[in-house]
Amino acid sequence: MLDRYALYELCVQAPLLQAAFLRAVHGGRPLLLREDFSGRAALARAWLAQDEQARAWAVDSDGEALGLPTEALGKAPEGPRYRAALPGRPAAGLGVAARGPDSGPGTPPILIAGRVPGSLPPHPRPGTPGARPADRALAQIELPPGPAGPPGTGSAFPPPPAGSQDPAGGPAPRLVRRLADVLAPSPGDPPMDVIHAGNFSLGYLPDRRELSAYLRACRARLAPGGILATDAFGGASAFQTGFTERVTYLPDGRRVRTLWRRVEADPIRGTVVNTLSFRVDREGEVELDLPEAFHYRWRLWSLPELREALIEAGFESVEGYLELDPSDPRPAALRDLGPDWTLLVISR
Numbered sequence: 248m249l250d251r252y253a254l255y256e257l258c259v260q261a262p263l264l265q266a267a268f269l270r271a272v273h274g275g276r277p278l279l280l281r282e283d284f285s286g287r288a289a290l291a292r293a294w295l296a297q298d299e300q301a302r303a304w305a306v307d308s309d310g311e312a313l314g315l316p317t318e319a320l321g322k323a324p325e326g327p328r329y330r331a332a333l334p335g336r337p338a339a340g341l342g343v344a345a346r347g348p349d350s351g352p353g354t355p356p357i358l359i360a361g362r363v364p365g366s367l368p369p370h371p372r373p374g375t376p377g378a379r380p381a382d383r384a385l386a387q388i389e390l391p392p393g394p395a396g397p398p399g400t401g402s403a404f405p406p407p408p409a410g411s412q413d414p415a416g417g418p419a420p421r422l423v424r425r426l427a428d429v430l431a432p433s434p435g436d437p438p439m440d441v442i443h444a445g446n447f448s449l450g451y452l453p454d455r456r457e458l459s460a461y462l463r464a465c466r467a468r469l470a471p472g473g474i475l476a477t478d479a480f481g482g483a484s485a486f487q488t489g490f491t492e493r494v495t496y497l498p499d500g501r502r503v504r505t506l507w508r509r510v511e512a513d514p515i516r517g518t519v520v521n522t523l524s525f526r527v528d529r530e531g532e533v534e535l536d537l538p539e540a541f542h543y544r545w546r547l548w549s550l551p552e553l554r555e556a557l558i559e560a561g562f563e564s565v566e567g568y569l570e571l572d573p574s575d576p577r578p579a580a581l582r583d584l585g586p587d588w589t590l591l592v593i594s595r
Contacts (some may be wrong), residue, residue: 254503255540259523260290265571266297267573269443270297271576272474272576272593275472277441277473279438279470281436282294282305284444285305285312286446287314288303288313288422290445291422301421302422305423306427306433308429315426436468438473440472440474441473441474442468442475444478447543450543454546459560462475462557462560463560465560466560475593476591477553477592479550479590479592481550481587481589482588485547486514488509490507490509493505502527507522508522520545523540524537524540562595563595564594567579567591569583
């Protein structure tokens with residue numbers, strides 16, 4: 248079953264690549280991952296698929312995004328403060344005033360394979376050079392026995408436990424889905440080897456006080472030698488209105504058009520409003536249309552702001568990566584940044 252979360256995973260994310268890169272850039276054999284702002288926990292599931300001894304915690308304050316059973320959604324904490332609004336219902340909080348000139352269809356950003364490319368040309372049909380059929384590998388991930396996972400995830404999740412132990416008193420599950428604010432205390436968790444806050448989720452932290460509080464919490468949750476991975480984007484188009492469209496072909500031949508629209512921007516306050524839409528068709532006949540499937544109201548933190556906050560939170564090293572190449576993780580230099588860029592920021 249395709250829903251907006253499954254389409255996001257298939258057409259926007261590259262969790263297997265990201266998991267492999269995080270292991271490579273860590274430099275050891277990291278086993279424990281915490282995925283904050285996790286949604287359907289695509290990265291956490293990919294993390295488990297690559298090492299049978301690995302464990303993962305997926306934390307999100309949106310029960311629907313986590314794929315929790317309907318009866319559990321009424322138990323959500325106050326908020327959610329740091330999630331995208333539901334379609335047609337703008338998130339409260341950040342004010343956005345100014346509109347920039349329309350920069351047209353050839354400019355980013357959209358997150359593909361962990362980066363914002365300089366342009367997003369439509370991909371040719373499967374079987375031709377350069378085609379990008381959706382990655383099916385996650386559909387083969389198997390977790391310990393448990394109830395079926397949410398539609399579209401392609402895996403089985405263990406039941407959400409009360410803590411780090413299974414409610415029946417058995418061994419700790421490999422994947423823990425936790426309905427919680429990312430700033431909520433988690434005293435029962437072991438120190439993490441990797442904490443990941445991707446998909447530009449630091450933008451949900453609207454002021455420096457909350458950004459600093461989150462980064463300090465991450466520093467305290469890491470094991471010795473652990474890393475925090477966050478991402479950021481910027482450049483000429485970040486505060487300009489416009490759109491980018493790309494095409495992905497699913498394994499069954501259906502075509503998905505993904506539209507990333509930059510709706511509003513305020514460069515004075517550093518805020519933007521962006522939307523993500525999907526349309527699925529088979530040979531021209533539309534089967535699923537999800538306009539504004541996701542609505543984002545973000546504070547875009549600049550690289551100097553983010554680096555300063557990370558150092559103040561206790562991190563000693565901050566590096567940025569333009570390319571996610573697990574075979575050769577190489578930090579980027581300032582001269583490597585193009586007019587439009589995204590970085591995966593690794594802090595130790």
